[in-house]
Amino acid sequence: MRAAGCVINDYADRHVDGLVERTKTRPLPAGEIKPNQALLLFFFLIVIALALVLMTNLLTILLSVGGLLITFLYPFMKRFTNLPQLGLGVAWAWVVPMAFAAETKELPAELWIIFFAIVTWTIAFDTYYAMVDRDDDLKIGVKSTAVLFGRYDHLAIISLQTSFLVLLIFAGLLFDRGWIYFVSLAIAASFFINQYLATRDKEREACFAAFLNNHRVGMVIFLGIATDYLVLS
Secondary structure, eight states: OHHHHHHHHHHHTTTTGGGSTTTTTSTTTTTSSOHHHHHHHHHHHHHHHHHHHTTSOHHHHHHHHHHHHHHHHGGGGGGTOSOHHHHHHHHHHTHHHHHHHHHHSSOOTTHHHHHHHHHHHHHHHHHHHHHHHHHHHHHHTOOOHHHHHGGGHHHHHHHHHHHHHHHHHHHHHHTTOOHHHHHHHHHHHHHHHHHHHHTTTOOHHHHHHHHHHHHHHHHHHHHHHHHHHHHHO
């Protein structure tokens, strides 16, 4: 589904990417791949995803319909709303209820704390991503949170990252996690601080590096969760 989302996103943006400095060499705007080939790959990936989800249970299968819809709709949101990053956040976070449904066959209320944590984090890091293209987006009329937040972009990102960490603290308490998990959140917070310090001048390269730095945020939190369960459970 991640791969399918990337394909349909590039298909939706095939006429826009050619006008943006960072994306003009992507396969579709560069003419290396034809639009119908991209669609064929998208449907092929969807079929594989369907085959996988059919190995689970009815609740997970029903939830997968929502996952498919948001995956398809997200790439088109930047045409009519300044919050396409919200759509991306929901698409990323949809894995949480699906995972709970697949493993437990139920949807406990606690999972939505993790869900909304992922949504806030995604909006934050994808705003850094959108800041890279903001000048080009303003020229061609593409919408994003970077355009919406304007000169308050850093304030918005910091607020979202703080919300993300607070939600994960609550999740850790509800799921009875130990000190290793909470240490990983502190390390993630240090990454967020470095992202802000590196992007104070809002240079394109620095914003893109801050966006990529979230791989490390995700890695350290994952390692914190995994180690906490292995050592303390």
